Structures are given as structure tokens and as C-alpha cells.
Amino acid sequence: MRTLLKVTLDVAAANKALMEGSLPKIMQSTIEKLKPEASYFYTVDGSRSCFFVFDLKDVSEIPAIAEPFFMQLNAKVDLSPVMNAEDLQKGLMNLQSIKGS
Template identity: 55%
Template sequence: MRVMLKATMDTDKANELIRSGKLPELMQRTMDRLKPESAYFTAQDGSRTCYMVFDMQDSSQMPSIAEPFFMSLGARVEFTPVMNAEDLHKGLSQLG
């Protein structure tokens, strides 16, 4: 299932990882593991935030995906099922 991950990072913890040079490593490991079809990094509501859209094979993957964000960044993490335009078209065509 296509899922969008939103991780909103704690500023102090993210600052620590930036100073130590570990934030790029954490993000690269995450991207290597998830192989997102898209990834965006921004500031939202005054906090560093990343969005990644990827294929989640099973909901049992949620802990292994979220825990690095929780433990290393004190992040708030959200998973949201999403569709692309092709998925939407397929879904709408099934309405009858």
C-alpha cells in the first residue's frame, strides 16, 4: 500500500544530530531502506519536517520505520494511506 510518512522533528534533538553530522546518515539509511518514490524536507509549523511516500508491504513495518525517528529525533510520526492519480482513476472507475 502506498503510504505517506510525515515526521516532525524535535528542534533540539535535530540540532544535536546536525552538529554531530549524524542527521544526513539517518535520513540516507531511512531512504535506502524505504526506497521512497518521493521525499520532501521542509519547515512546517516551525519544525523540521520530512515527508516520504513509499510502498508499505505490511503494517508490521510501522515500528521499524518509526522508531529511528522517535528515538533519534524525538519526532512526531504519522502514516497516511495515499493514492496517486492512477490509483484514484482506478478507484473511481469501480463506483459503477
């Protein structure tokens, strides 16, 4: 399932991880693990943030994905199923067939 992982890092924890050299390693490890179709890095309300769009094969993967951010960066983590334009069109076409019934 195409999934959006949004991570907002705690400023103090991210500063410490950056100074210790673990922040780049955590991000690289996440990218290697998720193999995202897209990843972006930005700020939200003065905090470092990032998001990844990736294929979540099974919900049992969630702890392995989220825990490094929780435990090492005191981050806020959100996971949401998402659609691209093709998925949306397919879903809307399915609605049309239901409506026409």
C-alpha cells in the first residue's frame, strides 16, 4: 500500500544526533530500508521534518520504521495511506460504477 511517512524531529534531539553524526546515518538507513518513490526534507514550525512515500507491504513493518525516529530523535511520526493521480482516477471510476447501479 502506498504510504506517506511524515516525521518531525525534536530540535534538541536532532541537534545532538547531527553533532554526533547519527542523523545522516538514520536518514540513509531509512531511505535504504523504505526505497521510497519520493523523499523530501523541509521545516515545520521551526523543526526539521521529512516525508517519504513508499510501499508498506505489511502493517507489521510499522514498528521497525517508526521506532528509530521515536527512540533516537524524539520525533513525531505519522503514517497515512495515500493515492497518486492514477489511484484517485481509478477510485473515482469505481464510484461512478456504484452510482450507476
